[in-house]
Amino acid sequence: MTNILNLNVPGREGEMLEVFGFGLLENGKQYTMEDAEVAQYEAITGQKWPEGGTLTIPTETPEPTVVPNVDTPVETDDKDPAAGVTSTEGGEK
Amino acid sequence: MAAGIGAGGFVGFALETTAGTYVAPAQFWAIRSENIQFQTNDVFRRNIRGIADEAGAVAGTSHIEGPIEAELFADMFAYLLYTSRNTVVKSGTGPYVYTFTPGHGAVASNKTMSVTVVRNGVVHGFVGCVLGSFKLTTDTGSGIALASYNILGLDEATQTLPTLVLPSTVPFGAGTYSIEVPTATQVFDASQFELNVDDNVNPEYRLKSTRSASFIKFGERSASLMIERDFDARTELDAFKALTASSVRVKLTKDSNNIVQATLAAAVRESYEISGLSGQGDIIMAKSNWRGQYDATTSKAYELVVTSALSIV
Numbered sequence: 001m002t003n004i005l006n007l008n009v010p011g012r013e014g015e016m017l018e019v020f021g022f023g024l025l026e027n028g029k030q031y032t033m034e035d036a037e038v039a040q041y042e043a044i045t046g047q048k049w050p051e052g053g054t055l056t057i058p059t060e061t062p063e064p065t066v067v068p069n070v071d072t073p074v075e076t077d078d079k080d081p082a083a084g085v086t087s088t089e090g091g092e093k
Numbered sequence: 094m095a096a097g098i099g100a101g102g103f104v105g106f107a108l109e110t111t112a113g114t115y116v117a118p119a120q121f122w123a124i125r126s127e128n129i130q131f132q133t134n135d136v137f138r139r140n141i142r143g144i145a146d147e148a149g150a151v152a153g154t155s156h157i158e159g160p161i162e163a164e165l166f167a168d169m170f171a172y173l174l175y176t177s178r179n180t181v182v183k184s185g186t187g188p189y190v191y192t193f194t195p196g197h198g199a200v201a202s203n204k205t206m207s208v209t210v211v212r213n214g215v216v217h218g219f220v221g222c223v224l225g226s227f228k229l230t231t232d233t234g235s236g237i238a239l240a241s242y243n244i245l246g247l248d249e250a251t252q253t254l255p256t257l258v259l260p261s262t263v264p265f266g267a268g269t270y271s272i273e274v275p276t277a278t279q280v281f282d283a284s285q286f287e288l289n290v291d292d293n294v295n296p297e298y299r300l301k302s303t304r305s306a307s308f309i310k311f312g313e314r315s316a317s318l319m320i321e322r323d324f325d326a327r328t329e330l331d332a333f334k335a336l337t338a339s340s341v342r343v344k345l346t347k348d349s350n351n352i353v354q355a356t357l358a359a360a361v362r363e364s365y366e367i368s369g370l371s372g373q374g375d376i377i378m379a380k381s382n383w384r385g386q387y388d389a390t391t392s393k394a395y396e397l398v399v400t401s402a403l404s405i406v
Contacts, residue, residue: 010404017260018259021256046254055256057256059118059256061107
């Protein structure tokens, strides 16, 4: 599989950019990377090269993550009504 | 996970299409520090019910807040100003000239942004962020120009780790300054300046199905400029005593692609502090603290003009 790097940072057409793991590259160009370069990139950045073989920079915006409802109150003092306990807090034994 | 240090981290920025909807970073700049935090108004319940302890927690409203400190880069400054309460006019075909004029509304004039912070490999995606206040100054001694940005936002979530891409932008250093009092009259005896613009932003919460802030409100604005100069005449002192208004400008020029200019059109000295006879070897200096007043002639209290090779929006 051919490893492709697409460098397309908006607003910086033709600029030389320092791409972490690859050094200076010209923005707007497409590069074919050797397997050794990909391995070096993965080692330096700790990121896996995309399975499709093409790394696009900047990273594409991921699909929105489903965030669980964080408004649920954390209740720690409620007693189970089914247990029939009315109140035991604070009472002197 | 192994311990990590700050050097391995980085920060990226992207202007948002919809306020609060994350966009992966398109621009990165080197920073000196950041401390952006997810802040909450949680309630730790303390009711009167026969016990002396807290009785649980209820999630409260939340927002994002914290500073980013960096060397002053023209492109970074212009990019972040897009999320402030300024209207922007972009001109030129490269380099681009961005003229920022203060607005007066309750919300950011143009865009919000996503700020992605990577700390020890952990990715924070801060969304709905705006520039609430900023400070430009110079490091006495070295002369390098520095910027502090105060960021407020709506929410935080984990995101995909981006690839760091840094521009070759070089910060402003010694030999790039023009201090003008009044505008167009350069003075050569200034040793320090500090420009502050504060829009007094605050998170606004509304009753809804999530706890995050609904928007960031812009409030009363204050623009000020401190300039420290050699004290050798009483002209400035007399102007301070008379509340004489004047234009004042700080302009930094690195090259044709990197220019930052801040102008207070009608500033009044709030204070004028002469250092006094503090020691045999001490130079006698004076600090003028200017407050930017709304100038009816130009219809603004201040103006920022930034020239950069970066094309924003």
